[in-house]
Amino acid sequence: MMRGISRKGFLKTAVLAGGAIGFPAVVPSAVLGKNGSVSPSNRITVGLIGCGRRSGVGGEYNMVRQSKLLAVCDPVKWRREASAAEWNVPDAHNDFRDVLARDDIDAVHIVTPDHWHVPIALMAARAGKDMYVEKPLSLCIGQSLAAREITEKHGRVFQYGTQQRSMRHLRMGIEIVLNGHIGNVKEVYVWCPGGAKGGSATPELPVPEGFDYELWTGPAPMKPFCEDRCSPHGPPKATYFCYDYSIGMLGGWGAHPVDQLQWWADAENKGIPVEYKTTGSLPTEGLFNTVVTWQMEATYADGTKLYFMDSKTARASQEIPGIEKLKQFGNCTVFVGEEGWVAVSREGMLASTEALRRKAKDPGPRKLQESSWHPIAFVDAIRNGTQPVSSLDSAIRSDIICHMGDLCVRTGKTLGWDAQKEMVTGSAEAVKMMHRTMRDPWTL
Template identity: 45%
Template structure:
């Protein structure tokens, strides 16, 4: 974000900061800490950007983390930010840049609509703040790779909102696959919930208290409609998202990455088909049917339940969001107790708690859903979107991180134009 990321630019919009800075400092009993909560000086201070339904859910989880102290929120909806600010006894900001300009905030949680994830995450990293970022990652492959590069350069912690990595049964299933419990994996099946069509394109008055221009941000200037700024519209409109290919596909695709490095084993070839609505507001790919090659591993990606099935030469393991649906060719496999000293994957029992601990340790490698893995799964989502929209077989080199012999149309889809003044 060239024109919007410097401390100088942040401080230009810091009127709200000035108000907060002029308030008298009062030492409260909670600041001193107690047996359950460490003193304020030992806590990681957190700001939340986006406090809609999903954002509030994450905020409530962070509030349960002993070493975390939420001090500020930002949202384009006035009633959201003000009501949550009262709950946390912190500051409310209309412009997230004012929150990022605060030197007393260590980390941020980004739970905005999809099109804002990477721009804000990049600005956070440039401001020296670690970031917990909801899925999906980028609105384009260019955004995803730019985000990965920025976090590597600044050395701050990144945690992806793929919380299944912090569930015991998902960890167990992926550990078994990595330890060779089903032999060499030759096929992977990935399913996730479908997208859809509909939504009214009829313009409506902008609700009182909504900063719609900021809500759109880098997305194209379009009239406000009642279905644009709320789910499923905020997930299924192509100006703002790639639909559930990424928005929900991030979960089972992330499990695919966690349980296997097949996507790093050779060229990735993606082809398939899907539907793109032509009526109504929603215009992201749905009813997709993707056939993928990850080196010599075959993979399918289709709508369905949230699951990732690894099929090997000696059996199969299916890892699902629901523990009750997780299964194996031999049920005894799932009852296998693993030697914790030989654990290949990080262990986390609380996704937000793991993030806070990684920030406290200043160790990006301690985050269970790291930046590199997030970019890998997000790349698959984008390759599928490009394949459906171009009708072509798309080939990706995971080492060089670039398309192989792309057509002009495929090459053009690597990036998205951003509405000024926002830029990568």
């Protein structure tokens, strides 16, 4: 929240401001209670925070009777107006705090650049909102750990944007592994698309009219505006590839296949690896400065190995079982056991034998939580008071794995993770990098 403005003062101020612009008279479902007491005729009301590339999900809340999108928000005027018009939403806000202050909104869907995810999520929880947060979870490990406040202190429903958990074939593939059909898992291979080089900080340009660049930058360092840093007219560039706002594809795309790993690891009570060796490349010139390629070898406490890399490195590997079949997958999680392997990707599910793959029809008694539509599963969790399929605790664990890889590349050190202290070990520099300085007046 902002220094110098108390939570009570912020809410009172924002609510008064909201009343002046005419919020719709919709009774929020939260007023009527949860745990099954909400009548089907009372929809969960949602505010969309961020109208960029992933914001198309906002319209899904208007496709079912359980929910209603009431407001959109973006610091780019034409984006929020276009989204509001597309989904017939009555209100388009510039400032997310106006959305959080609304008493007629139950939940928010956060689709901002990565550096805003946890700060907004924490403010949403303090304002009494449930939330769906797009991946990756955070900008640094410290933010990931701070996010626990959302559920532990405020008891809010949190759904992580790893929608692959709502894909039936992925769930069934992991259930094959959990039911022992490949024997004990010895190692897991994970990959996703790598990063990008280039980008230019010049020419410095005037901030376009209708773009609140100050608010977009928020807690990140203020830098001169240029198209490659933040393009309000097109797809994000530095939003993914500039370290001020993201750790790059390692976390932004890695969140998906690492989450599939974590789904299995959580079911097996394995936690996360305790040792990380990661090599990789960083750009040496240009604006972009997140990891481009990487190759991680991580070890769990029981000796199980995790190998996490970019897809280019994976396709060139001679170590990954079945890689000739699996090169078609841009992101993938491959579980290798004593008796075979199973690979899951949003693009499909493959196994070392056809007979093994067919086990998906009836893998056995050990089951994972079923979900068929990620945003609506979030709505159902709010209505029923149940745990979403992509929980905050699991998000924190998978997010830390990605950050550990980034820290290894940046420090050039082999690092450890102390699960009891929740602390990086092996490098004082890496310990400092667990946290990011936030620009005034923003704090967690």
